[in-house]
Amino acid sequence: MDPTRPLPDSPRPGDLIVARPEGLYCPPGDFYIDPWRPVERAVITHAHSDHARFGHAHYLCTAPGRGVLLARLPGIQLDTLRYGERITHHGVTLSLHPAGHVLGSAQVRLEHGGQVWVASGDYKLEADGTCDPFEPVPCDTFITESTFGLPIYRWPPQATLMDEIFDWWQANARAGRASIVYAYTFGKAQRILHGLLRHAGADGMPGPVIVHGALTQLNAAYAGAGVALPPTALVSELPARSPLLRQALVVAPPSAQRSPWLRRFGDASDAFASGWMQLRGTRRRRGVDRGFALSDHADWPGLLHAISATGAARIIVTHGNVPVMVRYLGERGWQAQAFDTEYGDDDEAARPDPAVSAEAAQEQAAP
Numbered sequence: 557m558d559p560t561r562p563l564p565d566s567p568r569p570g571d572l573i574v575a576r577p578e579g580l581y582c583p584p585g586d587f588y589i590d591p592w593r594p595v596e597r598a599v600i601t602h603a604h605s606d607h608a609r610f611g612h613a614h615y616l617c618t619a620p621g622r623g624v625l626l627a628r629l630p631g632i633q634l635d636t637l638r639y640g641e642r643i644t645h646h647g648v649t650l651s652l653h654p655a656g657h658v659l660g661s662a663q664v665r666l667e668h669g670g671q672v673w674v675a676s677g678d679y680k681l682e683a684d685g686t687c688d689p690f691e692p693v694p695c696d697t698f699i700t701e702s703t704f705g706l707p708i709y710r711w712p713p714q715a716t717l718m719d720e721i722f723d724w725w726q727a728n729a730r731a732g733r734a735s736i737v738y739a740y741t742f743g744k745a746q747r748i749l750h751g752l753l754r755h756a757g758a759d760g761m762p763g764p765v766i767v768h769g770a771l772t773q774l775n776a777a778y779a780g781a782g783v784a785l786p787p788t789a790l791v792s793e794l795p796a797r798s799p800l801l802r803q804a805l806v807v808a809p810p811s812a813q814r815s816p817w818l819r820r821f822g823d824a825s826d827a828f829a830s831g832w833m834q835l836r837g838t839r840r841r842r843g844v845d846r847g848f849a850l851s852d853h854a855d856w857p858g859l860l861h862a863i864s865a866t867g868a869a870r871i872i873v874t875h876g877n878v879p880v881m882v883r884y885l886g887e888r889g890w891q892a893q894a895f896d897t898e899y900g901d902d903d904e905a906a907r908p909d910p911a912v913s914a915e916a917a918q919e920q921a922a923p
């Protein structure tokens with residue numbers, strides 16, 4: 557082994573982004589991207605709680621992300637940039653580009669000393685109508701997530717999933733049963749609402765749409781940003797014994813499962829919307845009737861497509877299936893390494909336990 561070659565995980569002189577205990581740091585620009593400890597300047601890729609935290613002195617995000625970020629972190633000192641707008645800070649040119657993950661989500665492009673780096677935050681390739689679609693940004697070094705970085709993860713097209721959700725709802729409504737779908741409150745829930753509206757139109761819905769109170773503020777932020785959502789009601793707005801309750805689609809956060817809030821819907825059918833539902837074991841473990849593999853993250857082909865499309869020679873993997881992705885890329889000629897981060901999983905509630913991951917590996921091995 558050549559002792560002058562840097563170890564895969566060690567920074568090189570001139571790196572535009574390095575991992576520090578506070579978060580991903582740009583040394584020449586003196587700012588952080590999605591830091592997990594309080595810092596002076598934080599560039600926020602998107603408002604999910606593991607990427608956007610309280611405690612920083614100054615925040616920067618995209619203009620379309622302003623409403624959702626303030627809904628989550630009220631009172632912060634926030635500046636915004638339009639997608640593609642450039643600013644220069646300590647000689648580093650910074651711009652934000654659509655990541656297609658949730659409303660306002662961005663990849664951060666940095667240019668300095670003849671190098672271009674892109675930190676992608678979380679991203680998804682298929683356009684879903686609720687946020688600006690992902691754009692590949694050419695760069696020398698690309699920092700990628702790998703939440704669903706195993707070859708088993710391949711999403712059906714969104715239109716197929718909306719068909720499935722709609723058909724399930726319609727069949728339940730005909731049988732006089734409410735349809736309860738658990739979905740992450742920020743991003744996933746609005747995507748289902750928007751997707752069903754686009755699928756059926758407000759007049760073609762099999763019944764009313766009832767949302768859990770946890771969605772109210774985020775739905776308002778999406779509507780405020782111009783995302784079309786169907787008319788929704790809170791359960792308190794319907795009479796307790798209304799027959800409409802048994803025709804309803806109910807969108808609720810995963811934390812509402814098994815809560816007393818559900819009692820008024822009686823004998824309902826339930827479902828979970830998450831990329832983790834692609835594994836049969838996760839649906840069994842959640843104890844729901846149906847699983848819809850709807851994810852706000854890139855699947856395996858999507859990750860590889862995005863990585864290739866940047867043209868980057870060096871790839872740094874931040875969270876998810878990090879060792880798998882680093883090894884896979886390394887074997888195919890990329891300079892691949894990892895950053896140790898504290899980013900989690902937006903769909904933590906649906907995440908498979910180790911037994912289910914073992915099942916995934918087995919399904920993987922099966923022909």
Ligand SMILES: [Zn+2]
Nearest residue numbers: 602604678902
């Ligand atoms: Zn996220």
Ligand SMILES: [Zn+2]
Nearest residue numbers: 677678899900
């Ligand atoms: Zn993330």
